[in-house]
Amino acid sequence: MKSEKIAYTGIFAALYAVVGLIPAFPLIGSTSKMSFGEVLKPFNGIFLNPFYGSLATGIGAFILSMIDPSLPFGFAYFIVPTVGTLQAGLLAYKKWKEGAILLGGLILIWYCFDTGRTVWYYPFLHLMALSLIIFTGRKLPELLNTKHLFISLFIISFCATMTTHITGSIFFMSMYTPPVDVFRKAIYIYPVERVIFTILSTGLCYGVFKGGFIDRDRWKLL
Numbered sequence: 001m002k003s004e005k006i007a008y009t010g011i012f013a014a015l016y017a018v019v020g021l022i023p024a025f026p027l028i029g030s031t032s033k034m035s036f037g038e039v040l041k042p043f044n045g046i047f048l049n050p051f052y053g054s055l056a057t058g059i060g061a062f063i064l065s066m067i068d069p070s071l072p073f074g075f076a077y078f079i080v081p082t083v084g085t086l087q088a089g090l091l092a093y094k095k096w097k098e099g100a101i102l103l104g105g106l107i108l109i110w111y112c113f114d115t116g117r118t119v120w121y122y123p124f125l126h127l128m129a130l131s132l133i134i135f136t137g138r139k140l141p142e143l144l145n146t147k148h149l150f151i152s153l154f155i156i157s158f159c160a161t162m163t164t165h166i167t168g169s170i171f172f173m174s175m176y177t178p179p180v181d182v183f184r185k186a187i188y189i190y191p192v193e194r195v196i197f198t199i200l201s202t203g204l205c206y207g208v209f210k211g212g213f214i215d216r217d218r219w220k221l222l
Contacts, residue, residue, distance in 0.1 A: 008048060009056045016040050016060025016081075021068065037064065038197040041081050041164055042157040043205055045088025050095065057085035073171050080171060084164030091156045092144065096137025103130045103159065106166045115173055119183045122169070125191055129162035150206050157201040161194050 020037030037060075045053035061078035064071065071077045083102070090099040107123050107130065110116040132155050143152035172178065 005048065005052050009052045009059075012040070012044050012048065012053075012056035013058075013060035013063070016044065016057055017063040017067065020060065020064040035064075036200075037061070037081065038161065038164070039200045039204055041084040042088040042160040042201045043208075045085040045090075045160060046092045046153070046156060046205055047208065048089070049093055050086055050089030053089045054082050054086045058082040072168075073175060076171070076175075080168045081164060083167045084160045087163040088156050088160035091133065091137060091140050091159060094141045096133055096140065099137060099159065099163075100130060100133045103133060103163050103166070106163065106170065109170055110166060110173075113170075113173055115178075115180055115183065118180050119187070122183050122187055123166060124187075125194065126162045126166045129159040133159055144209075149209060150202065153205045153209070154198065154202045157205065158194075158198045161198050161201065165190065165194055 016037050019040055020035045022036045040060075041057055044056045047053070048056060058078050058081075061081045062075070065075055065077040073080065083106075087099050087102055090096065090102065103126065107126055110123055111120070116122070136155055140152050140156055143149065146152075169183070173183075
């Protein structure tokens with residue numbers, strides 16, 4: 001089983017690197033673009049586990065940063081998507097408390113910056129995701145095996161997507177010190193982007209589950 005996990009880790013890492021080359025939306029305040037690799041971050045965490053899923057995303061993102069030097073944050077880029085995958089894995093594998101601590105800690109880090117306190121309302125969607133983890137996190141793994149599969153996948157994908165976003169925002173704020181107006185403008189745009197990525201990721205995971213491509217019992221999701 002362990003050898004299979006390692007093999008799938010390599011496959012998912014390669015898939016992330018390839019899909020990551022497909023541009024999606026311009027990155028606000030930068031010349032870089034977000035890619036459709038965003039869709040695979042929750043996917044890797046849900047179908048592997050917190051460890052192997054994060055490893056797959058981290059390796060794939062690191063390879064991607066070497067292929068495309070224009071990506072933000074340089075070689076540190078791989079950290080941002082890896083955190084998102086970790087969140088998805090934690091929520092899918094009955095570790096919702098750790099997931100709440102992860103996202104809650106990142107939100108607190110945001111407010112440690114002057115810009116974060118100035119644009120105090122910026123993480124409103126992240127706070128919503130944290131609330132979902134706190135109030136529904138315990139039931140999410142169980143719902144993966146019920147008729148509420150889609151809802152569970154949507155919540156997990158949304159929380160993972162928002163965890164990725166706040167991580168990227170913190171990196172962006174600390175490494176490039178952008179003007180506050182960048183975040184004031186982004187608040188009207190990023191919710192739409194993140195909801196789109198959440199829907200796409202949920203659809204991908206749902207299709208894989210319902211198509212029988214992954215045996216949930218074999219992967220010990222529940």
